[in-house]
Amino acid sequence: VPWNAFFQSKAVWAMIYAHFCGSWGHYTCLSWLPTYFSDELNLNLAEAAWVSVLPPLASVFVTSIAAQFADSLISNGVETTVVRKVCQTIAFLSPAACMILSSLDLGLPPWEIVAILTAGLALSSFALSGLYCTHQDISPEYASILLGITNTVGAVPGIVGVALTGYLLDSTHSWGMSLFAPSIFFYLTGTVVWLVFASSKPQNFSKTD
Template identity: 30%
Template sequence: MSQVPGGLAAQYVGGRRVLLFSFLLWSLTCAFAPLDAGKVNMMVVARFLVGVAQGFIFPSIHTILAQWVPPHERSRSVSLTTSGMYLGAAGGMLVLPSLVKYKGPQSVFMVESALGIMWSFLWFRFSSDPVRSEHPKAAAAGFGEHNLPVSREKKIPSAGNLRRFTKIPWKKIIFSLPIWAIVVNNFTFHYALYVLMNWLPTYFELGLQLSLQDMGSSKMIPYFNMFIFSNTGGILADHLITRRLLSVTKTRKLLNTIGFVIAALALMAIPLFRNPSWTVICSSISLGFLALGRAGFAVNHMDVAPRYAGIVMGVSNTAGTLAGIVGVGLTGRILEAAKSADMDLTSIECWKNVFLIPAYLCIFSSFFFLLFATGEKIFE
């Protein structure tokens, strides 16, 4: 629920300030989260606050990148920035279980809080708003002193004048097919991601009869693979665009299609193998190529609407978050229905639809993006 408000806040106040507020809020909430059986309601409130705070992060990031990054650097900038969450997931998979074992569950919250607060200090110390048109990065991105995207009157002390905020074209955003191409692919990306993140451990435990404790570092491979492929896609996209080998539109469509189609094939293959090693390989390929596809749809916000990148990202990421709610819940119902029908949770048939649904969504989304996406600016 906080994605679109996060985009609006970044538009009005500036992504730098909103991002700092977001990190401080969820970091402090983690620090004071009570792991007490008698304080369940307080834990629910803490989880709510963390969700609200983190909903501001991606709209703020895209607002900042749209202001600072010129078009020929957007793909690798977005890919590098967002790939941190995959590296964090891989590191968490490797380190946090041992931390819980030796220091208790509260230590996880304290470590995450400390990392967030340290990052906030560095961000406060070294980040800045692109308020001056003479700054080379701001000028190259097209967001100088007189054309920074804003939506109300605001005094800029360094400029010594008033800057007029532009009206946000909500109707055009809602009814734009290129925007819907981004939204549909964001939904599919997160549907597949959340299903694999939440249910793949259960598949190993129940479907393959393999304890996660016995998997060692192999359980972090899919997320580390996402980090590698995400950055590979960003570098490749910028190379194709700057070398004029392909237009921005064709580059976005090419990488999005390759990523989503190969991910779909890998998802279809997961239930066919009863070998844990092949399951790790297939899930790694699937998540890796989904991350590669982000060089298509996830950068496209800044192509079509650089002035409103945070808001469009908020709309798109709302669909992505809803995909997690729908995908995780639907998967649970599929397995419950199979169990009610006296199907063994170790059988292939029981798990086939769990992986086929995101696979079919990937194929549908790739065609939708091919038909309606563009790399041209559609919002002035």
């Protein structure tokens, strides 16, 4: 396995960081949104439980749209790298924008905030036509190993991010600062790194190692 070649590739590092950033928003919201709905939006436990399943349900619908969208662009001659960048940018900026709206004091009723967050998190499923296709794009031979590398790094927010959110919530008593701000930061920086360094051009890692 050409480990050295993997870690000398800017495209691989872009995938690693993008996976970390996407996972931060995913895992922290998965863990803390039910509490946010209950404590901040004053939904009862039954309501909070029900609305917490809306983002993953909506993601099922969005995933099929994202796949057809990406396939349509590629079949019409759009470069694969451009398609992956567009899809991943949608996957990052959509939840970031919705989290910004949710964290501002706009006087929105609870169910509108639920709808905004549901839409943003559902649109993050565009990553399945962005980041998650890029491993196969750049190296079909080593795609499984590359996914293993990025997924390992992507698992870190499930431990660190969830705990840090709780710590920040205890310290600041602000959902905007504890849950949304870190996710927004990683979504935005992940977008920049992805647009600058991501590539779907095939790479011969064995030859360069």
